[in-house]
Amino acid sequence: MTRSALTTPPPDATRPRPLPGAPAPGAPLGPHYSRCFGCGDGHPNGLHLTALTPDGISVVAEFTVEETHQGAPGLAHGGVLAAAMDEVIGMSVWLFQRPYVTGRLETDYLAPVPVGTVLHMRAWCNGMSGRKAYLEAEGRIGSPDGPVAVRAAALFIEVAMEHFAKHGDIQTIADEHHEYEVNP
């Protein structure tokens, strides 16, 4: 991965560990929001990623490239692939049970991804330092051992739940997230 200093963990970053209450290995991860473009099962033309965690600290996910995801005829749009990377990384940092948002996302495109492809994705955390989490992901064509088509490196920043209350739709957060108390 061609990664900048901004997405490279500093020497004092800590390695993540599975938290008590993390989903059991192999258990499916539900959407964080039903209308999320990346993972929402209620989104009419989103990516509909399906995911699980093998170990409580990383995520594997599948994304089937549909006609609605095209850029060039018959090929996935690069922005859609970046969205898929953002989403699987967001799913992995969600395992740490604190809210994070994408601060920076870097993407390498290594091979075109045809419509109909099942992209096998994996995301993991390289280190955490204060509010910053340094993460990485890859997407492989056709199988978990297939050729790598996309790689991404990201800096996610921890935010308070008030971030979503201030900038988003607090009622929907309250309706779908009973695990958090939101005090706008």
Ligand SMILES: CCCCCCCCCCCC(=O)SCCNC(=O)CCNC(=O)[C@H](O)C(C)(C)COP(=O)(O)OP(=O)(O)OC[C@H]1O[C@@H](n2cnc3c(N)ncnc32)[C@H](O)[C@@H]1OP(=O)(O)O
């Ligand atoms: C209900 C549940 C739903 C759950 C929701 C889960 C959603 C998952 C969805 C997938 C993920 C997304 O797409 S999230 C959507 C896309 N992302 C966003 O909308 C974020 C928009 N940006 C922001 O809101 C803001 O810029 C923040 C929160 C990222 C940072 O603002 P802030 O809180 O004021 O903090 P700030 O002081 O600026 O930054 C903190 C530290 O991070 C560094 N930093 C900040 N941004 C960057 C950057 N782009 N590149 C490098 N470094 C950065 C700063 O230098 C600083 O370092 P130092 O000085 O401390 O060293």
